[in-house]
Amino acid sequence: MQVSPIVLWFRQDLRLQHHPAYEAAKATGQPIIPLYILDDDSTNSWKIGAAQQWWLHYSLLSLNKDIEAQGGQLILRRGNPTEVFESIFKESGAHNIYWSRCYEPFAIARDTQLKKDFIAQGINVKSFNASLLFEPWKIQTQQGQPYKVFTQFWKRCLAQGPRFSTFEKTPPPQFYTHLKSENLESWELTPTRPNWAKGFSDLWQPGEHGAQQKLEEFMAHHLKNYKETRNLPDKYGTSRLSPHLHFGEISPHQIWQRVHQSSSLTSSSERYLSEIGWREFSYHLLYHFPSLPERPFQEKFAAFQWQHNSHALEAWQKGQTGYPIVDAGMRELWHTGWMHNRVRMIVASFLTKHLLIPWQEGEKWFWDTLVDADLANNAASWQWVAGCGADAAPYFRIFNPILQGEKFDPEGYYVRQWVPELKNLANTFIHKPWQASETELRQAGITLGNTYPHPLVNHEAARKLALESYRQL
DNA sequence: TGAAATGTTGGGGCG
DNA sequence: ACGCCCCAACATTTC
Numbered sequence: 328m329q330v331s332p333i334v335l336w337f338r339q340d341l342r343l344q345h346h347p348a349y350e351a352a353k354a355t356g357q358p359i360i361p362l363y364i365l366d367d368d369s370t371n372s373w374k375i376g377a378a379q380q381w382w383l384h385y386s387l388l389s390l391n392k393d394i395e396a397q398g399g400q401l402i403l404r405r406g407n408p409t410e411v412f413e414s415i416f417k418e419s420g421a422h423n424i425y426w427s428r429c430y431e432p433f434a435i436a437r438d439t440q441l442k443k444d445f446i447a448q449g450i451n452v453k454s455f456n457a458s459l460l461f462e463p464w465k466i467q468t469q470q471g472q473p474y475k476v477f478t479q480f481w482k483r484c485l486a487q488g489p490r491f492s493t494f495e496k497t498p499p500p501q502f503y504t505h506l507k508s509e510n511l512e513s514w515e516l517t518p519t520r521p522n523w524a525k526g527f528s529d530l531w532q533p534g535e536h537g538a539q540q541k542l543e544e545f546m547a548h549h550l551k552n553y554k555e556t557r558n559l560p561d562k563y564g565t566s567r568l569s570p571h572l573h574f575g576e577i578s579p580h581q582i583w584q585r586v587h588q589s590s591s592l593t594s595s596s597e598r599y600l601s602e603i604g605w606r607e608f609s610y611h612l613l614y615h616f617p618s619l620p621e622r623p624f625q626e627k628f629a630a631f632q633w634q635h636n637s638h639a640l641e642a643w644q645k646g647q648t649g650y651p652i653v654d655a656g657m658r659e660l661w662h663t664g665w666m667h668n669r670v671r672m673i674v675a676s677f678l679t680k681h682l683l684i685p686w687q688e689g690e691k692w693f694w695d696t697l698v699d700a701d702l703a704n705n706a707a708s709w710q711w712v713a714g715c716g717a718d719a720a721p722y723f724r725i726f727n728p729i730l731q732g733e734k735f736d737p738e739g740y741y742v743r744q745w746v747p748e749l750k751n752l753a754n755t756f757i758h759k760p761w762q763a764s765e766t767e768l769r770q771a772g773i774t775l776g777n778t779y780p781h782p783l784v785n786h787e788a789a790r791k792l793a794l795e796s797y798r799q800l
Numbered sequence: 801t802g803a804a805a806t807g808t809t810g811g812g813g814c815g
Numbered sequence: 816a817c818g819c820c821c822c823a824a825c826a827t828t829t830c
Contacts, residue, residue: 558801668801669801672801676802711801712801720801720802721802723802723803724801724802724803725802725803726802726803727802727803727804730802730803731802790803790804
């Protein structure tokens with residue numbers, strides 16, 4: 328009797344370890360079709376950004392290599408999932424699909440519809456949780472409502488405790504090997520002229536092995552002092568696992584277990600796990616409030632008088648605002664596809680409060696340029712900074728880019744790395760070059776307005792204007 | 801996971 | 816010696 332294969336549809340779960348759907352498929356003993364579909368649906372406003380295309384390319388290479396080591400091949404297909412599956416069914420006779428759940432509103436809509444269609448065709452679908460410690464619908468208040476405050480949410484999560492699948496010894500996988508894959512190169516996911524991603528590979532190794540390396544590096548050297556160094560952008564103080572988490576090359580369960588197994592919990596490790604908690608909270612919010620990426624969570628902010636200033640937006644995007652810590656962050660983002668979290672808060676506050684530009688503009692830019700762009704985290708975090716989100720920083724909490732620079736980059740190492748035209752300026756003025764004398768500027772080789780911009784706005788005046796705009800709300 | 805404004809306290813200079 | 820003022824330093828309130 329011919330055994331019908333199981334399609335293992337990879338989406339944001341690009342790993343083989345601790346992968347519930349893969350384990351379940353192996354356990355059946357049926358041949359597996361590992362499939363990845365590139366769906367560039369132009370009607371989806373949140374389709375994968377440019378920086379993440381680069382990441383995806385190398386992550387798929389890595390996943391394919393791991394599958395090949397097991398005797399299979401990752402099948403790549405481009406197009407609309409409904410049509411791709413139709414052809415896969417025809418070519419292989421498969422009538423089982425396993426996948427790991429996605430939580431973006433468009434993905435939920437897509438998967439719900441697909442599941443309905445498949446069931447009507449007699450196709451069996453099984454979905455699994457591969458990327459959240461807590462399913463968004465399983466955490467609720469005493470009144471059965473979704474949480475809107477992080478500390479309460481996380482307290483509840485910790486009280487409930489994450490559930491772990493035990494991955495018992497399963498037989499080695501059997502792969503169905505009669506399907507043709509498209510050529511990854513033909514998808515042209517990596518940039519050519521210009522190749523703006525050439526700095527990315529110094530920092531990143533997409534894929535499961537890269538993720539494990541980052542985790543071990545963090546455990547060995549950085550977790551211990553996480554609480555202190557996590558805010559210093561010139562230091563390697565954070566885990567840098569965010570892009571790996573986004574693509575599911577590692578799961579929060581693996582991180583949770585690794586942290587717990589290494590030692591008893593310290594204030595640093597608790598703090599680190601609470602950052603994983605913020606990710607869970609973002610997914611919780613996005614699930615219960617699917618308009619989060621588009622509209623302010625606090626409805627009164629719909630009436631806020633934002634400014635639409637394309638010149639200022641462009642200066643922010645290019646790292647040419649004249650505020651060194653802001654420009655350093657925006658340039659780090661452009662060159663590495665990533666930005667230190669402390670600096671993300673500073674640049675986001677600057678965009679929404681000093682420039683009064685809608686947070687959605689920043690969200691869109693981050694979406695296109697971050698290798699860790701994640702709909703839930705990105706939307707929730709921008710709303711948090713802008714003051715319109717759930718459990719958000721109050722609007723009047725305006726970051727002073729000079730003080731933030733002096734506090735978190737006191738020696739100016741971070742600024743000098745990313746804004747080299749300021750590298751010869753003394754520490755006293757590294758975060759406020761406009762206050763240096765003509766002589767000091769000349770000696771540092773700086774001409775304001777020429778080699779480095781004048782401040783785009785005056786801090787005190789911008790702050791007053793922002794508070795005035797908020798008062799009118 | 802702010803910053804600025806305002807309030808309070810206490811040491812030291814000075815007449 | 817004493818009161819007065821100034822102003823850091825710290826605390827509290829406000830945005």
